[in-house]
Amino acid sequence: MTWTMAPEPFDSPDAALLRRDYYDEVASRYWGRPATAEEIDEGLTDDGAHRLAAPTGQFVVGRFGGKPAACAGLLVVDADVAELTRVFVRPEHRGTGGGGLLLAAVESAARAFGISTVRLDTRNDLVEARGLYAKHGYREVPAFHRRQYAEHWFAKEL
Numbered sequence: 001m002t003w004t005m006a007p008e009p010f011d012s013p014d015a016a017l018l019r020r021d022y023y024d025e026v027a028s029r030y031w032g033r034p035a036t037a038e039e040i041d042e043g044l045t046d047d048g049a050h051r052l053a054a055p056t057g058q059f060v061v062g063r064f065g066g067k068p069a070a071c072a073g074l075l076v077v078d079a080d081v082a083e084l085t086r087v088f089v090r091p092e093h094r095g096t097g098g099g100g101l102l103l104a105a106v107e108s109a110a111r112a113f114g115i116s117t118v119r120l121d122t123r124n125d126l127v128e129a130r131g132l133y134a135k136h137g138y139r140e141v142p143a144f145h146r147r148q149y150a151e152h153w154f155a156k157e158l
Contacts, residue, residue: 001065003098005105010052010059014068018061019049022071022088029125030149049086051075057082058109062089062102069093072106074118082110084120087129099132107158116158121150130154 008015023043027035035043052059052073062070070089076082084106089098110118119141122129130152134140138154 018071
Protein backbone atom coordinates (compact mmCIF):
# COMPACT_ATOMS: atom_id res chain seq x y z
CA MET A 1 0.00 0.00 0.00
CA THR A 2 1.10 3.55 -0.67
CA TRP A 3 0.46 7.02 0.69
CA THR A 4 -0.97 9.93 -1.28
CA MET A 5 -1.18 13.48 0.03
CA ALA A 6 -3.46 16.15 -1.41
CA PRO A 7 -5.05 19.45 -0.41
CA GLU A 8 -8.67 19.05 0.58
CA PRO A 9 -11.32 21.34 2.05
CA PHE A 10 -11.09 21.23 5.85
CA ASP A 11 -14.82 20.47 6.01
CA SER A 12 -15.00 17.65 3.45
CA PRO A 13 -16.41 14.46 5.00
CA ASP A 14 -12.99 12.78 5.18
CA ALA A 15 -11.21 15.88 6.51
CA ALA A 16 -13.92 16.51 9.10
CA LEU A 17 -13.65 12.92 10.36
CA LEU A 18 -9.85 13.16 10.55
CA ARG A 19 -10.09 16.46 12.44
CA ARG A 20 -12.52 14.80 14.85
CA ASP A 21 -10.20 11.82 15.36
CA TYR A 22 -7.29 14.21 15.91
CA TYR A 23 -9.18 16.14 18.57
CA ASP A 24 -10.37 12.92 20.21
CA GLU A 25 -6.79 11.70 20.54
CA VAL A 26 -5.20 14.91 21.80
CA ALA A 27 -8.04 15.60 24.25
CA SER A 28 -8.10 12.03 25.54
CA ARG A 29 -4.36 12.00 26.05
CA TYR A 30 -4.45 15.37 27.80
CA TRP A 31 -7.26 14.37 30.17
CA GLY A 32 -5.99 10.82 30.69
CA ARG A 33 -9.38 9.37 29.78
CA PRO A 34 -11.51 8.99 26.66
CA ALA A 35 -13.01 12.27 25.52
CA THR A 36 -16.78 12.27 25.26
CA ALA A 37 -18.59 13.05 22.02
CA GLU A 38 -19.85 16.27 23.62
CA GLU A 39 -16.32 17.35 24.57
CA ILE A 40 -15.08 16.64 21.05
CA ASP A 41 -17.98 18.61 19.55
CA GLU A 42 -17.26 21.52 21.89
CA GLY A 43 -13.55 21.46 21.01
CA LEU A 44 -14.30 21.56 17.30
CA THR A 45 -16.82 24.40 17.61
CA ASP A 46 -15.30 27.65 16.39
CA ASP A 47 -11.82 26.03 16.32
CA GLY A 48 -10.61 28.29 13.51
CA ALA A 49 -10.44 25.51 10.93
CA HIS A 50 -12.07 27.84 8.39
CA ARG A 51 -8.68 29.62 8.17
CA LEU A 52 -7.13 26.44 6.72
CA ALA A 53 -8.21 27.47 3.22
CA ALA A 54 -6.72 29.94 0.76
CA PRO A 55 -5.71 32.68 1.18
CA THR A 56 -5.00 32.07 4.88
CA GLY A 57 -3.98 28.42 4.77
CA GLN A 58 -4.43 24.92 3.46
CA PHE A 59 -5.57 21.55 4.77
CA VAL A 60 -3.91 18.35 3.57
CA VAL A 61 -5.38 14.84 3.77
CA GLY A 62 -3.19 11.77 3.54
CA ARG A 63 -4.63 8.54 2.24
CA PHE A 64 -3.08 5.13 2.77
CA GLY A 65 -4.24 2.64 0.19
CA GLY A 66 -6.88 5.17 -0.84
CA LYS A 67 -8.41 5.49 2.63
CA PRO A 68 -8.16 8.68 4.73
CA ALA A 69 -5.46 8.13 7.34
CA ALA A 70 -3.71 11.44 8.11
CA CYS A 71 -4.13 15.20 8.05
CA ALA A 72 -2.36 18.48 8.71
CA GLY A 73 -3.15 22.13 8.41
CA LEU A 74 -1.08 25.13 7.42
CA LEU A 75 -2.05 28.55 8.75
CA VAL A 76 -0.38 31.63 7.24
CA VAL A 77 0.71 34.02 10.00
CA ASP A 78 2.40 36.68 7.85
CA ALA A 79 4.28 36.99 4.55
CA ASP A 80 7.15 34.82 5.79
CA VAL A 81 5.75 32.57 8.53
CA ALA A 82 3.11 29.86 8.71
CA GLU A 83 2.07 27.52 11.50
CA LEU A 84 1.66 23.79 11.22
CA THR A 85 -1.46 22.57 13.01
CA ARG A 86 -3.73 19.55 13.45
CA VAL A 87 -1.02 17.07 12.47
CA PHE A 88 -2.47 13.59 12.85
CA VAL A 89 -1.75 10.10 11.59
CA ARG A 90 -4.19 7.41 12.64
CA PRO A 91 -2.46 5.07 15.11
CA GLU A 92 -2.75 2.01 12.87
CA HIS A 93 -0.80 3.85 10.14
CA ARG A 94 2.02 5.22 12.27
CA GLY A 95 5.46 3.97 11.36
CA THR A 96 4.60 3.66 7.66
CA GLY A 97 6.20 6.93 6.54
CA GLY A 98 2.99 8.92 6.36
CA GLY A 99 4.07 11.52 8.91
CA GLY A 100 7.12 12.54 6.90
CA LEU A 101 5.15 12.64 3.66
CA LEU A 102 2.49 14.74 5.36
CA LEU A 103 5.09 17.25 6.56
CA ALA A 104 6.61 17.38 3.08
CA ALA A 105 3.20 18.11 1.55
CA VAL A 106 2.50 20.92 4.01
CA GLU A 107 5.98 22.38 3.50
CA SER A 108 5.38 22.34 -0.26
CA ALA A 109 2.13 24.24 0.30
CA ALA A 110 4.00 26.73 2.49
CA ARG A 111 6.54 27.35 -0.27
CA ALA A 112 3.69 27.97 -2.72
CA PHE A 113 2.43 30.66 -0.32
CA GLY A 114 5.92 32.21 -0.31
CA ILE A 115 6.54 31.15 3.29
CA SER A 116 10.15 30.80 4.48
CA THR A 117 9.54 29.52 8.03
CA VAL A 118 7.11 26.92 9.32
CA ARG A 119 6.59 26.80 13.06
CA LEU A 120 4.40 24.87 15.47
CA ASP A 121 3.67 24.19 19.09
CA THR A 122 2.99 20.90 20.83
CA ARG A 123 2.67 19.36 24.27
CA ASN A 124 4.89 17.25 26.54
CA ASP A 125 2.68 14.17 26.19
CA LEU A 126 2.79 14.18 22.38
CA VAL A 127 6.17 12.48 22.33
CA GLU A 128 5.69 10.86 18.92
CA ALA A 129 4.91 14.22 17.34
CA ARG A 130 7.99 15.83 18.83
CA GLY A 131 10.09 12.96 17.49
CA LEU A 132 8.56 13.33 14.02
CA TYR A 133 9.29 17.05 13.90
CA ALA A 134 12.88 16.63 15.06
CA LYS A 135 13.47 13.82 12.55
CA HIS A 136 12.32 16.09 9.73
CA GLY A 137 14.45 19.13 10.50
CA TYR A 138 12.32 21.09 12.95
CA ARG A 139 14.33 22.53 15.81
CA GLU A 140 13.07 23.50 19.20
CA VAL A 141 12.85 27.31 19.55
CA PRO A 142 11.83 29.78 22.27
CA ALA A 143 8.11 30.19 22.81
CA PHE A 144 6.50 32.43 20.21
CA HIS A 145 3.17 32.64 22.06
CA ARG A 146 1.65 31.70 25.43
CA ARG A 147 -1.46 29.77 24.43
CA GLN A 148 -2.92 27.04 26.58
CA TYR A 149 -1.67 23.51 25.83
CA ALA A 150 1.61 24.68 24.24
CA GLU A 151 4.72 23.37 26.00
CA HIS A 152 7.22 22.99 23.15
CA TRP A 153 7.78 25.21 20.12
CA PHE A 154 9.51 24.17 16.91
CA ALA A 155 10.46 25.89 13.64
CA LYS A 156 11.96 24.95 10.31
CA GLU A 157 13.46 27.22 7.69
CA LEU A 158 12.34 26.14 4.22
